[in-house]
Amino acid sequence: MNRKLRMGMLGGGKDAFIGAIHRIAANMDGMVELVCGALSINQEIAIDSGRSLFLPEDRIYTNYEEMIQKESQLPEGERMDFITIVTPNFAHFAPAMLALENGFHVVIEKPITLTLDEAKQLKAKVEETGLILCLTHTYTGYPMVKQAKEIIASGALGKVRKVAVEYRQGWLSKMTEREGNAGAAWRTDPKKGGKSSVMGDIGTHAFNLAEYITGLQVTQLCADLDIIVEGRLSDDDGAVLLKFDNGARGVLTASQVAAGEENNLLIKIDGEEGGLEWHQQEPNTLLLKWQGKPTEVYRAGQPYLGTLAKNNTRTPGGHPEGYLEAFGNIYRNFVQAVSARMDGQENTTAEFPSVEEGLRGMAFVESAVASNESDQKWTDFTI
Template sequence: MNRKLRMGMIGGGLDAFIGAIHRLAANMDGKIELVCGALSINEEIAIKSGKALFLNEDRIYKNYEEMLEKEAALPADQRMDFVTIVTPNFAHFAPAMKALEKGFHVVIEKPITLSLEEAKQLKAKVEETGLILCLTHTYTGYPMVKEAKDLIAKGELGKIRKVFVEYRQGWLSRLSEREGNAGAAWRTDAKKSGKSGVMGDIGTHAFNLAEYISGLQVSELCADLNVVVDGRALDDDGAVLLRFNNGASGVLMATQVAAGEENNLSIRIYGEQGGIEWQQQEPNTLLVKWYDKPMEVRRAGQGYLSAIAKQNTRTPGGHPEGYLEAFANLYRNFTQTLAARMEGGSVDASVVEFPSVNEGIRGMAFIENVVRSNESGEKWVSYTI
């Protein structure tokens, strides 16, 4: 295209963490410009945030309804091309549905909605409109995650037998939601976060990563959820036994009360011939362990990597790439896909890809099945959507 794609944003004002992350990621390749926003449910913060980001005052909106109505009424050469939704979980569904109804493509934070039923309705609307939806499961954007996925897809490990995925945080080790921490407050409120705390917030990331890299789907699960911190309303710790559709088994652990841990997401997958190991806190390294030969250490930025890993690598080997770059890869792949669509073309989806509404459906089903299993006397439950 001979211009930047025009982005609007719902949520993500100056008092929010994730909005700034999205803006940095979207700006990284110089292909996107933020042209409008309804940046907070607090009108004063919304206006102040828009001015701080140098938006035109007539495109700083007080709420998302006003924004979507007025943007849709603008001439095609002025209105936004897509909207990014970075609100808390309970405020995902309504703006996403309205955006699609008004003809706008959508980038949305995970989990995709507050419930599985909402996610199904959103999928139906995406299919009805033919518009593009990108779900920001950030960790799928790392080049060495792509490399692991490609290695398994090519069958180099043989049939997959075992999956271990862990996501350990410690930031909710205290009752932070009652100490003025706004992020903790909504994440531990079922009306705003959903049926599960830890599994909705970070367990969905671990689940998505396990399915994404392995290429498998969970068919059954057995879950145990815990409220560790006295006085907390939602689970802050849990473990899930997994069975996959090829017969493999797995274990998923997610906790936000592992005091001293920061953002420790790790995954190990084993097949007949060997296994892989990747950690988010050392993201440029992928360990490949073989049954009958020495372990390999594969590194980002090297010429021997797969095409999909190279597509998502930004710097030469030895230059650290991290969370922001992984996030930016989602935006780059989304915008390449959208730009090609707008010009009547297409991209090679085998290397230019990103999570969609389908991953959103599976993530919401994961949360609901985990809660159902936890509440069941039988424990093992069939995975239903």
């Protein structure tokens, strides 16, 4: 490709948080330009947001149907190449399906859909069209997460025995959904956020991180979900025991009511020979712990890192990389894959979460809910 990819955005107007993050990430490598958008369900906000981003007046849309229809009718050299969907969970499936049906690649916020059935339909449509879908599980974009994945894959730690992953936040420790917090309102509404608030919103990140780094897949789980804040409609805290396909055991905890916490995501993995540990709030450090030997400290930007980590490192050692850079890595890899596809080729090194990770994420949410409602100790992880 000898040009930038053209992006359209659904949601993410000036009254939203995550849309700006996506635009920064997409623009980080100079490989993408925003050419159109339906940036809000509020017509006035949609138009004002489009103007503030200097979009042409005729490419500021007020709903996704109009945007996809009109963009599909533009000449190939003008229309958007892909759509980024940053709407609440209940508004993921329909626009993603319509975009794929009209020949557009898709970037979509997690969780991929509202239900597992929708995720299955979306995967079938991706396979039918041959188009590319990227799911923004941001944390897999960190260089030291990729280094952890390489270390596990190398066999240096031996067989994985135990995985402990947790994601703790405190922003829902009060009933903020009744105090004008729009993000809290839709996330805790089962009709808009899905069957589980805590597992859909942050538990899926922890689940994805565990499977990504270890290369293993969950086969069974045992979940305990709870509504801590009285009067809330959906769970805000939970713990899940996990069984992996190599026989390893795991425990996943997620809480949106851990007062005082910000985005405390961490993972610890124990193998036969040693273990590793990574904290999202200290993302440039990876700890390797050995039995009878000193702990090793791996740092981002250093020459001893593996290829996967180096390919996703942007700054020299000692210059912190964080959330935006990790997000940018997701977009860069997606763009490389799409550009190659448009040139009739396949990029086998571009790595990013896909529709498969989205499907497994929804299966995790629904399996956790089913387990929580069951009297059985273990529930099979089913797709």
